[in-house]
Amino acid sequence: MFNKYQTSLSLIIVSLALLVSACSDSTSGVEEPISEVEVQKVEDLEATGENGEYTFFSLRSGQEVAHGDSATTEWDVAFNGTTIRFNGGVSGPGDGGALLLDVPFDEVSTAPTEGYYTDTDDSLAVPTGGGNGWYTYTGRSNPPHAVLPIEDRTIVLETADGEHYAKLKIISYYKGNPDTSTDEFANLETRPDSKYYTFRYAVQMTEGLRELN
Amino acid sequence: MYPQFFFSVLFVLITFQANAQFIDGTVADQDGTPLENTHIQVKGQDLTTVSDSEGKFRLPISKLEKQNVVLIVSRIGYNTKSVDVDVEKAQDQSLTIALVKAVYESENIVVTATRTRRDIEEVGIPVSVVSDEEISRSGSMRLSDVLSEQTGMQIVNDHGTGIQVQGFDPDYTRIMIDGNPVIGRTAGTLDLSRISVRNVKQIEIVKGPSSALWGSDALAGVINVITQQSNDPFAAGLTTRYGTNSTLDLNGNVSYNTDSWNNNFSLNRNSSGGYSLNPESVSQTVPEYENYTFRYRTSLDLNDQLALEANVRYFNEMQQNQSSITEENGSARRLNSDQFREDFMATPSISYTPFDRLNIDLSWMSSFYKTDSELTFAGTGERYEQSVFNQYYNKPELQAGYRWDNKHHSILGAGFIFEELEAERYPSQPGFTTTFLFTQHSWTPGSNFELTGGLRFDGHSEYSSQISPKISSRYRPAEWIQFRASAGRGFKAPEFRQLFLDFTNATAGYSVYGSSTVVEGIQRQKEEGNISQILIPIEDLEEIKAESSWAVNFGFDVDPVEQVRVRFNLFHNDVSDLIETAPIAQKTNGQSVYTYFNLDEVYTQGAEVELRYQFRDNLTGSIGYQLLDARQRIERERTVQDDQGEVVQRTDVSYEPMFNRSRHSGNVKLFYDHKSGWGFNIRGTLRGQYGLYDSNGNGFVDSNEYEPGYTTWDLAVSREIVNKITFQAGADNILDYTDSNQSSLSGRLWYGQVAVDF
Numbered sequence: 018m019f020n021k022y023q024t025s026l027s028l029i030i031v032s033l034a035l036l037v038s039a040c041s042d043s044t045s046g047v048e049e050p051i052s053e054v055e056v057q058k059v060e061d062l063e064a065t066g067e068n069g070e071y072t073f074f075s076l077r078s079g080q081e082v083a084h085g086d087s088a089t090t091e092w093d094v095a096f097n098g099t100t101i102r103f104n105g106g107v108s109g110p111g112d113g114g115a116l117l118l119d120v121p122f123d124e125v126s127t128a129p130t131e132g133y134y135t136d137t138d139d140s141l142a143v144p145t146g147g148g149n150g151w152y153t154y155t156g157r158s159n160p161p162h163a164v165l166p167i168e169d170r171t172i173v174l175e176t177a178d179g180e181h182y183a184k185l186k187i188i189s190y191y192k193g194n195p196d197t198s199t200d201e202f203a204n205l206e207t208r209p210d211s212k213y214y215t216f217r218y219a220v221q222m223t224e225g226l227r228e229l230n
Numbered sequence: 231m232y233p234q235f236f237f238s239v240l241f242v243l244i245t246f247q248a249n250a251q252f253i254d255g256t257v258a259d260q261d262g263t264p265l266e267n268t269h270i271q272v273k274g275q276d277l278t279t280v281s282d283s284e285g286k287f288r289l290p291i292s293k294l295e296k297q298n299v300v301l302i303v304s305r306i307g308y309n310t311k312s313v314d315v316d317v318e319k320a321q322d323q324s325l326t327i328a329l330v331k332a333v334y335e336s337e338n339i340v341v342t343a344t345r346t347r348r349d350i351e352e353v354g355i356p357v358s359v360v361s362d363e364e365i366s367r368s369g370s371m372r373l374s375d376v377l378s379e380q381t382g383m384q385i386v387n388d389h390g391t392g393i394q395v396q397g398f399d400p401d402y403t404r405i406m407i408d409g410n411p412v413i414g415r416t417a418g419t420l421d422l423s424r425i426s427v428r429n430v431k432q433i434e435i436v437k438g439p440s441s442a443l444w445g446s447d448a449l450a451g452v453i454n455v456i457t458q459q460s461n462d463p464f465a466a467g468l469t470t471r472y473g474t475n476s477t478l479d480l481n482g483n484v485s486y487n488t489d490s491w492n493n494n495f496s497l498n499r500n501s502s503g504g505y506s507l508n509p510e511s512v513s514q515t516v517p518e519y520e521n522y523t524f525r526y527r528t529s530l531d532l533n534d535q536l537a538l539e540a541n542v543r544y545f546n547e548m549q550q551n552q553s554s555i556t557e558e559n560g561s562a563r564r565l566n567s568d569q570f571r572e573d574f575m576a577t578p579s580i581s582y583t584p585f586d587r588l589n590i591d592l593s594w595m596s597s598f599y600k601t602d603s604e605l606t607f608a609g610t611g612e613r614y615e616q617s618v619f620n621q622y623y624n625k626p627e628l629q630a631g632y633r634w635d636n637k638h639h640s641i642l643g644a645g646f647i648f649e650e651l652e653a654e655r656y657p658s659q660p661g662f663t664t665t666f667l668f669t670q671h672s673w674t675p676g677s678n679f680e681l682t683g684g685l686r687f688d689g690h691s692e693y694s695s696q697i698s699p700k701i702s703s704r705y706r707p708a709e710w711i712q713f714r715a716s717a718g719r720g721f722k723a724p725e726f727r728q729l730f731l732d733f734t735n736a737t738a739g740y741s742v743y744g745s746s747t748v749v750e751g752i753q754r755q756k757e758e759g760n761i762s763q764i765l766i767p768i769e770d771l772e773e774i775k776a777e778s779s780w781a782v783n784f785g786f787d788v789d790p791v792e793q794v795r796v797r798f799n800l801f802h803n804d805v806s807d808l809i810e811t812a813p814i815a816q817k818t819n820g821q822s823v824y825t826y827f828n829l830d831e832v833y834t835q836g837a838e839v840e841l842r843y844q845f846r847d848n849l850t851g852s853i854g855y856q857l858l859d860a861r862q863r864i865e866r867e868r869t870v871q872d873d874q875g876e877v878v879q880r881t882d883v884s885y886e887p888m889f890n891r892s893r894h895s896g897n898v899k900l901f902y903d904h905k906s907g908w909g910f911n912i913r914g915t916l917r918g919q920y921g922l923y924d925s926n927g928n929g930f931v932d933s934n935e936y937e938p939g940y941t942t943w944d945l946a947v948s949r950e951i952v953n954k955i956t957f958q959a960g961a962d963n964i965l966d967y968t969d970s971n972q973s974s975l976s977g978r979l980w981y982g983q984v985a986v987d988f
Contacts (some may be wrong), residue, residue, distance in 0.1 A: 118871060156814055160924070162740075162821070204510075
């Protein structure tokens with residue numbers, strides 16, 4: 018359902034600095050590629066697949082990808098419960114991979130050139146488990162039994178075609194991105210449903226460029 | 231409340247003649263042993279002297295302004311007395327003044343600080359005492375009521391009502407009745423509402439680690455409830471109290487005493503309809519309950535050297551509540567929850583004093599704590615779940631005290647602790663043994679200085695041994711000021727649950743294993759197909775260690791004027807290897823499997839100030855305040871970027887605020903008694919903001935995660951008639967503050983009480 022995705026912010030940044038440096042540094046006649054970063058926020062992407070079926074998503078198109086296309090490089094990232102997979106390795110036919118940075122989303126201005134992991138049978142690029150990957154599990158502390166995204170942790174990834182860099186930040190695991198500091202959230206009876214992802218991402222639409230801001 | 235400390239008893243014996251220009255005298259104790267460093271003051275005159283090592287003193291007559299003078303004779307640990315002296319007659323004689331040792335019945339004598347009876351002024355560690363008078367005037371029924379109004383103590387609710395001392399969770403404070411530990415903790419909390427404070431003589435509170443004397447659990451401090459022991463030939467009392475939530479408290483006590491045989495009985499019945507702070511929940515916040523406490527204390531003096539004593543306590547309680555479960559088809563079914571619990575403690579002891587300087591105590595403590603919880607379907611009565619928990623505790627102990635001379639006193643003790651458990655959560659019926667040995671030496675070169683050092687060894691059958699040293703000192707440079715300083719180590723052995731727990735919550739579906747049972751538990755869950763993911767590989771688990779701390783306390787008492795006492799204490803506790811639960815695996819039902827880990831480090835530090843002011847004989851006020859800074863060490867491996875945007879690793883270490891700790895807390899109390907028999911008091915307790923919800927899951931309190939603080943006010947009015955009958959009425963939490971996160975705050979509670987003494 019498309020109305021679930023709101024394009025809250027979609028902008029194209031033309032990197033003047035790059036152009037300027039390209040012009041002044043006119044040692045070659047080849048034109049420097051133009052950085053084109055698309056930033057989007059996705060709300061309440063449902064990942065409730067009870068029999069392990071994933072919800073597939075393409076960062077390049079900003080759209081959910083049909084389950085039937087799971088064996089293609091159409092999708093970049095897939096969700097089921099707290100597990101996130103990337104299109105590569107054991108997860109898909111693509112060349113995608115990911116790494117985790119303890120840097121706030123806005124401060125990740127450049128994608129690293131190396132250090133990306135692909136999903137394997139032993140471990141996923143973004144490992145599951147509280148504190149290991151993108152979230153903490155609160156256990157018996159307050160609010161109890163909650164899955165909360167780790168602050169300032171940003172996923173940097175390569176898209177399925179292996180040509181684009183992107184960064185992604187999970188904002189909420191609960192329907193409606195609720196305030197997690199309330200009594201209502203702490204109470205398991207009144208807490209909104211889990212397995213609904215709200216996340217923000219930025220993808221470099223120009224192949225090979227590492228700029229993400 | 232520090233009133234005039236010494237009551238007096240005195241013997242003036244006239245012996246033989248002495249020098250004509252002086253009044254000569256000797257100060258001795260009841261047995262004739264000379265007392266050095268006794269302070270002798272001529273009343274109304276700026277003339278004082280101190281007795282020498284033979285107890286002798288001399289006052290020049292030429293300096294005396296009157297014919298009849300009064301000498302004020304005082305020494306720490308003894309009752310002060312005034313002696314009327316006719317100067318003309320006295321110059322022909324030598325006075326012999328016998329001082330009587332301050333008796334235990336005085337509220338100023340404490341035992342918890344040094345395991346010997348000592349004046350509270352004489353100990354080098356921070357001790358405070360809540361007297362029976364304050365307990366009864368405040369209308370307190372349970373230990374939790376009393377402690378909630380003390381400076382630096384915070385009531386916290388987690389599987390019962392516990393107490394936070396110097397920023398430590400309830401697990402780290404040892405709770406004792408007449409010097410013997412109360413057993414039976416749930417999730418580390420010893421529910422203080424199990425302990426009635428009717429017929430209690432005083433409650434002694436020692437802050438800072440006391441493991442050097444008391445062993446495990448005395449990491450944050452020790453709370454010792456001293457029960458009443460009447461010496462009247464016959465005494466009896468009856469108290470009835472009724473209040474909001476159908477809370478009924480009935481208490482009766484009888485004591486029968488001869489010269490050598492003391493008997494004190496008491497029986498308490500306490501019940502309540504409970505209350506609910508969350509109307510949406512089917513469960514009551516505090517369930518309906520009814521409990522009984524029986525106590526018997528007896529002592530028999532066989533002769534001058536041998537005395538027998540026995541304490542027996544039995545408590546039982548029935549709680550009723552409702553809960554519900556959601557079945558697979560999504561419908562909710564009501565459950566009735568019945569919880570029964572009981573505890574028993576018997577401590578026979580023999581005290582042998584072969585000669586004056588030596589005292590030997592041999593005691594045996596036998597105790598059990600049992601709970602039986604049952605969940606049944608409402609309607610059908612069919613059983614949903616039942617769990618039984620039985621804990622047994624036996625402790626033989628021998629203690630010897632020896633007074634070398636007026637300056638040196640030593641104690642030496644040894645014993646065993648045998649513990650055992652029966653519960654389905656502990657299928658192996660585990661047990662372990664502790665062997666302990668402790669010693670303490672006090673050196674008092676003069677009445678204004680003392681140094682005490684102690685050391686305790688605890689050998690566990692399962693773990694490496696613990697050595698807990700402690701040193702404390704006090705120094706009184708002038709009559710109006712005294713300094714105290716102490717340093718020591720505290721420890722808390724891993725509890726049964728942290729070792730042997732094997733538990734799966736039937737309603738919520740999570741599992742918790744002890745460090746010894748986790749390997750087998752994970753294996754079993756795996757075989758049953760319940761595990762979706764292992765978060766921490768079993769082979770990476772380390773053996774659990776005892777939690778331990780080093781602490782320093784420094785403070786002083788100042789009496790700027792006679793009616794004012796200011797007490798100040800600074801504390802710092804460095805804690806390592808704190809044990810916490812953390813998930814080790816994820817289950818297919820979405821819940822986790824937990825086990826126990828040694829969390830690196832925590833520190834708590836702060837300052838405590840208490841000011842007491844005796845406005846008039848019948849009007850006393852006090853203000854207490856605690857500043858607390860409790861932080862845990864957070865070590866984070868961070869993956870960050872270098873200037874080129876490439877991945878680099880960095881380790882960040884920081885100390886971050888802990889949850890459920892208030893930086894500021896305090897209390898205000900005002901007690902007034904009119905001679906007509908009317909009494910009035912008002913008590914206010916303030917709790918500053920505290921972290922509650924970890925809304926971002928980072929494990930510590932961020933600036934936006936604080937809950938607002940609150941204040942509660944309690945009022946009580948009483949009227950005493952012919953010293954026999956006391957009527958009391960009051961309201962606790964009169965401003966009706968409630969917060970669903972503070973389950974012990976039930977909103978405004980009205981009550982009325984009648985107490986009769988025979």
